[in-house]
Amino acid sequence: MQRTPPRREKSSFLLAETILNDILEAHLEPGDPLPPEKEMVEKYGMGRTTVREALRLLEYQGAIQIRQGLNGGPYVQAPDSxxxxxxxxxxxxxxxxxxxxxxxxxxxxxxxxxxxxxxxxxxxxxxxxxxxxxxxxxxxxxxxxxxxxxxxxxxxxxxxxxxxxxxxxxxxxxxxxxxxxxxxxxxxxxxxxxxxxxxxxxxxxxxxxxxxxxxxxxxxxxxxxxxxxxxxxxxxxxxxxxxx
The missing domain is CATH 1.20.120.530 (GntR ligand-binding domain-like)
Incomplete structure (x- = not known):
């Protein structure tokens, strides 16, 4: 019987895990800012779309908050129940x-x-x-x-x-x-x-x-x-x- 090949994780999922690990290793606290999207594209070597998807995943899970406006961007957030x-x-x-x-x-x-x-x-x-x-x-x-x-x-x-x-x-x-x-x-x-x-x-x-x-x-x-x-x-x- 032919084996089903293991499902590959999407790049955005893997990047979300990487960003979360970086947050933990840097001991960032709720309210601390993350690098701007442009810097993340360069840092992680990923496309802008992949970076945005990863950030949205982390936002949905409550790990970050994406703020709008002059001082907008991703900020660390404490997930709640x-x-x-x-x-x-x-x-x-x-x-x-x-x-x-x-x-x-x-x-x-x-x-x-x-x-x-x-x-x-x-x-x-x-x-x-x-x-x-x-x-x-x-x-x-x-x-x-x-x-x-x-x-x-x-x-x-x-x-x-x-x-x-x-x-x-x-x-x-x-x-x-x-x-x-x-x-x-x-x-x-x-x-x-x-x-x-x-x-x-x-x-x-x-x-x-x-x-x-x-x-x-x-x-x-x-x-x-x-x-x-x-x-x-x-x-x-x-x-x-x-x-x-």
Whole structure:
């Protein structure tokens, strides 16, 4: 049987990797400028089109920002979870992955993240978690503030993920939480469910404040299990739908 020859990488992909390596080796920080396009053409011995494609690839991945205007050009940028989420979401959409797959992954990793956070969380992060719980209580009765409530909920989980001091856990948890926004598959929550979220967050916060890894793991696992039970009881069809 004839072997399929290995696919050759496009020159722009290879150049993007080279530029990224140069950024890392030069210890450039977010906000630092890269050489102008003309200099890159000469430095790398590539055509202008290839250089532009490579820069666009890096911009899409969040590694650089291409600014316009008098002081325009490529600048180093710190990628955030949105870029990670965009890639994951694209792959899942291509495979028509159901919404419940995200639920399963999040339920598997977030208790572990919370367990690590209990050992490593800073006093400042604890204060931030407490503020999100206070804010959720204050806006609970104003149903017009659902978006604000959800933002605080996302912030709560993000602070815990950051506090694990594992960047991969943080970006993965943030990405999954963003994709899991129930609004994209028609989910909505009752007043009782919102109160349940606040109560669960308080229990998780208490475990983190006490720096009790086992309790933090258990409280986060229970929180996610309660959400999943609610979703399967009320939105079973939505969970089976491919991520839009």
């Amino acid at each position: 949105q870029h990670f989420a965009k890639t994951i979401s694209f792959m899942m959409r291509m495979e028509r992955t159901p919404f419940e797959a995200i639920v399963e992954v999040r339920s598997a990793i977030e208790p572990m993240i919370c367990q690590l956070a209990a050992e490593r969380i800073s006093p400042e992060a604890l204060d931030e978690l407490e503020r999100t719980i206070t804010g959720m209580r204050e806006i609970f009765h104003d149903r017009g503030q659902v978006a604000a409530f959800n933002d605080l909920n996302t912030r709560f989980h993000s602070v815990i993920a950051w506090s694990s001091e594992n960047p991969l856990f943080h970006h993965l948890a943030d990405s999954l939480h963003g994709i899991m926004d129930g609004a994209v598959v028609g989910m909505s929550y009752s007043s009782r469910r919102y109160l349940g979220v606040i109560a669960d967050h308080q229990l998780i916060y208490d475990a983190l404040r006490e720096r009790d890894p086992d309790a933090a793991y258990q409280k986060m696992a229970l929180h996610l299990t309660e959400w999943e039970v609610y979703a399967r009881r009320n939105f079973a069809d939505a969970l089976k739908r491919p991520i839009p």
